[in-house]
Amino acid sequence: MSLPPGWPRRTIRDRVVDWLARPAVLRPVFSGLRHLAPVLTVGKRVVVSRHDDVVEVLRRDTDFTVAQVNAPSMIRWNGPFILGMDKGGTYDREAGALHRAAPASEVARVQEFAAGMAADLVDLARPAGRIDVVNGLARVVATRTVATYYGVPGPDEATMMRWMRAMFDAVFLDSSPRANRAAELTAAELRPYMLDLIKDRRAQLAAGEPVPDDVLTRLVAMRAEEPWLDDDAVRRCINGVIVGAVDTTSKSVAQAIDELLRRPMALDGARQAAVAGNLDQVRSYTWEALRFLPHAPLLQRSSRGAPVGARSKAVPAGKVVLVSVLSAMFDPAGFPNPRSFRPDRPEESYLHFGHGMHTCFGLAVNRVQIPAIVAAVVALPGLRRAPGGQGKLVFDGPFPDRLVVEFDADGGAR
Numbered sequence: 196m197s198l199p200p201g202w203p204r205r206t207i208r209d210r211v212v213d214w215l216a217r218p219a220v221l222r223p224v225f226s227g228l229r230h231l232a233p234v235l236t237v238g239k240r241v242v243v244s245r246h247d248d249v250v251e252v253l254r255r256d257t258d259f260t261v262a263q264v265n266a267p268s269m270i271r272w273n274g275p276f277i278l279g280m281d282k283g284g285t286y287d288r289e290a291g292a293l294h295r296a297a298p299a300s301e302v303a304r305v306q307e308f309a310a311g312m313a314a315d316l317v318d319l320a321r322p323a324g325r326i327d328v329v330n331g332l333a334r335v336v337a338t339r340t341v342a343t344y345y346g347v348p349g350p351d352e353a354t355m356m357r358w359m360r361a362m363f364d365a366v367f368l369d370s371s372p373r374a375n376r377a378a379e380l381t382a383a384e385l386r387p388y389m390l391d392l393i394k395d396r397r398a399q400l401a402a403g404e405p406v407p408d409d410v411l412t413r414l415v416a417m418r419a420e421e422p423w424l425d426d427d428a429v430r431r432c433i434n435g436v437i438v439g440a441v442d443t444t445s446k447s448v449a450q451a452i453d454e455l456l457r458r459p460m461a462l463d464g465a466r467q468a469a470v471a472g473n474l475d476q477v478r479s480y481t482w483e484a485l486r487f488l489p490h491a492p493l494l495q496r497s498s499r500g501a502p503v504g505a506r507s508k509a510v511p512a513g514k515v516v517l518v519s520v521l522s523a524m525f526d527p528a529g530f531p532n533p534r535s536f537r538p539d540r541p542e543e544s545y546l547h548f549g550h551g552m553h554t555c556f557g558l559a560v561n562r563v564q565i566p567a568i569v570a571a572v573v574a575l576p577g578l579r580r581a582p583g584g585q586g587k588l589v590f591d592g593p594f595p596d597r598l599v600v601e602f603d604a605d606g607g608a609r
Contacts, residue, residue, distance in 0.1 A: 198357070199357075201380075202377065202380065203372075203373040203374075203376045203377050204373070205373065205591075205592055206371075206373060208371070210592075216492065216493075216593065218487065218488050218489060218492055218521055221492055221493075221519070221521055221522075222521065222522075222525060225244045225519050225521060225522030225525070226522075226525065228242065228244040228522070229244045229245050229522060229526055233245040233248060233504060234248065234503055234504045234508045234510070236510075236514070239513075239514060239515060240514065240515045240516075240517055241498065241510050241514045241515070241516045241517065242516075242517045242519065243503060243504075243516060243517065243518050243519065244519045244522040244523070244526075245504070245522070245523070245526055245528065246522075246523040246524075246526035246528045246529030246530070247526075247528060247529070248503055248504050249518050249519060249520060249522070249523035249546070250523065250529070250546075250550055251503060252496055252503055252516060252518050253494070253496070253518060253546075253549060253550035253551045253553075254550060254551045255501065255551075256281070256282060256551055256552040256553065257281070257282060257499070258498070258499050258501035259496035259497065259498055259499070259501065259503075259510075259516055259518075260281045260496060260497050260499060261278065261279060261280070261281060261495075261496060261497070261553055262279060262280060262281045262497070263497035263513075263515075264495040264496065264497050264515060265278055265279035265366075265367075265495075266279035266280070268365060268366045268367075268370065269366055269435070271378075272362060272365055272366055272378045272381075272382050273362065273366065273382075273431050273434050273435060273438070274427065274430070274431030274434075275289075275431060276289075276431060276432065276434075276435030277289050277290045277293065277435065277556065278435065278553060278556065282552065288421075288423070289432060292414065292417055292421055292424065292432070293414075293432060293436065293556065295413070295417070296410045296413040296414045296417070297345075297410045297413075297436065297560075299559040301344075302559050302560065302562065302563045303563075304344070305340060305344055305560050305563055305564055306474070306563035306564070306567055308339075308340065308343060308344065309336055309340060309563065309564040309567040309568060310474075310567040310570070310571065312335075312336045312339055312340075313332060313336050313567060313568045313570075313571035313572075314571055316331065316332050316335060316336070316571075317332070317571050317572070317575065321604055322604060323604070324601055324602055324603065324604030325581055325599055325600065325601045325602070326572075326599070326600060326602075327597055327598065327599050328448065328449050328452055328572060328598040328599070328600060329445055329448075329449050329595050329596055329597055329598055330596070330597065332448070332568060332571070332572070333444055333445040333448035333449060333568050334356055334441060334442075334444075334445040335352065336444070336564070336568055337440055337441040337442075337444035337445055337564070338352050338355050338356055338359075338441050339352070340440065340444075340560070340564060341355065341359070341437045341440050341441060342355070343407075343409065344409055344410065344560075345409060345410045345411060345433065345436065345437050345440070346396075346407060346409030346410055346411030346412060346433070347389070347392065347411060347433060347437055349388070350388065354384075355441070356441060357381070358381050358384065358385050359437065359438055359439075359440070359441040359442060360441070360442050360591075360594060361374075361377040361378055361380070361381040362378060362381055362382075362385070362434075362438045363438050363439055363441075363442050363443075364377065364378070364592065364593070364594075365377065365378030366378070366438060367439070368593055369592075369593075385434070386430070389430045389433070389434060390426055390427070390430055392411070393411070393415060393426045393429050393430055394426060396411060396412060396415045397415050397418075397426070400412070400415060400416055410433065410436070411429070411433055414429045414432060414433060415429055435556075436556060436557065439555070439557060440557055440560070442594050443490060443555070443557070443561065444561065444564055444565055444568070445594070445595060446490040446593075446594060446595050447481075447485060447490045447547070447561070447565045448565055448568045448569055448572075449588060449595035449598050450484070450485060450488035450489075450490060450588070450595065451480075451481045451484040451485050451488070451565070451569055452484075452569060452572055452573070452598065452600070453488065453588040453598060454484035454485070454487050454488050455480065455484050455573065456578075456579070456580055456600070458484075458536055461480060461483075461484070461536050461538070462573060462578070464476075464480060464538065465477055465480035465481070465538075465569070465570075465573045466573045466574060466578070468480065468570075469569075469570035469571075469573050469574035470574050474563070474566050474567060474570060476538070477566045477569055477570045477573070478542070478562065478565075478566040479538040479539070479540075479542070480538045480569075480573075481565060481566050481569045482538075482540075482542060482545045482547065483536055483537060483538045483540060484536075485545075485547055486524045486525075486530070486545065486547075487536075489520060489521050489524070489546075489547055490547065491520065491547070491549075492519065492520065492521035493517050493518065493519055493520070493521070494517075494518045494520060494549060495515055495516065495517060495518070496515075496516040496518060497513065497514070497515060497516065498510040498511065498512055498513065498514045498515075498516050499512050500512035503516075520546035520547070520549075523546055524545065524546055529544065530544065548561060572600065575600075575602035575603075576602060576603040577601075577602050577603035578600055578601075578602050579600065579601055579602070580599075580600060580601070581599035581600060581601050585597070585599040586598075586599055586600070586601075
């Protein structure tokens with residue numbers, strides 16, 4: 196994706212860090228840690244790698260908190276948001292409003308939209324017999340979901356993709372000068388855009404004009420019952436929701452398909468499920484593929500001085516706890532025969548979207564949108580990687596940026 200003039204580029208340091216964070220590099224490291232040092236202190240950080248310990252840390256949200264690790268960057272670039280809040284009245288109030296504005300009961304609407312849009316994009320690609328899974332499909336569908344369901348279309352799709360990637364990077368992944376500069380440039384564009392959008396929506400509601408039935412409209416309309424939801428509160432809440440909506444979806448889709456392409460039998464099983472319209476079974480193949488290439492191998496928490504692990508080893512207060520969900524999903528204690536690809540594993544056992552109080556807010560949408568996009572790809576006849584470098588999964592830092600696949604062009608449209 197082309198970037199505007201003056202946009203900061205990734206440095207050599209960034210590329211080294213990105214490489215070290217790849218699941219293929221981390222898996223053997225964590226395999227050793229699970230046996231030798233399941234709770235390992237390295238300077239100001241503590242690494243937790245065993246399945247039961249990982250689940251315990253994520254579950255004990257008053258002993259291992261998020262505000263110290265997530266809130267500073269969220270407040271800097273967006274303002275307070277629930278994923279940077281610990282238990283308390285403010286969290287309950289804002290999480291409650293967001294769940295009313297985006298109820299899990301609406302997932303059928305999102306699934307229908309995502310499946311239809313993915314099918315349309317695949318149909319456009321049929322004459323060429325090839326499609327870029329990332330920028331030609333997954334990022335597009337996710338960006339259009341943000342526009343139609345959440346109510347934030349952006350000035351154009353390319354700008355929205357750039358905004359969401361820069362903000363996600365700085366808020367959740369990277370505090371480097373490069374990432375901060377990209378977030379600074381983005382915030383200068385995104386904040387006024389959002390405030391104008393919210394102001395216009397509030398004026399439409401006040402005038403009794405027709406408005407879209409989306410999450411933004413509902414948050415704006417809640418002002419009568421939730422006085423704290425002024426324009427800036429709506430802005431920071433909706434931004435907090437959508438900032439992870441595009442690249443989480445894109446990364447999950449791309450990495451799941453990349454893994455399935457390595458496994459012909461699994462790919463065939465996923466294809467049969469997709470052709471049969473069995474999205475639940477496609478999800479099973481997708482979640483198991485993501486176990487080998489998870490979109491978020493590590494989560495962070497801050498210790499309040501509580502013990503963790505079989506030996507009840509205390510983690511000193513203030514330490515940043517690196518919780519390896521990648522390692523947990525390869526621990527035989529939680530995932531029997533972890534080296535085997537088994538799509539029959541219970542869905543609730545996976546840790547792709549966290550666990551406990553701070554499970555990803557968009558989980559309900561992710562459960563239907565990601566498999567719907569994967570299904571549109573794996574159902575294609577003769578699916579295979581494009582020749583040469585185009586058929587390899589290429590990254591822009593931690594984000595997939597290209598994966599071109601080919602298929603039999605005479606497979607017929609919908």
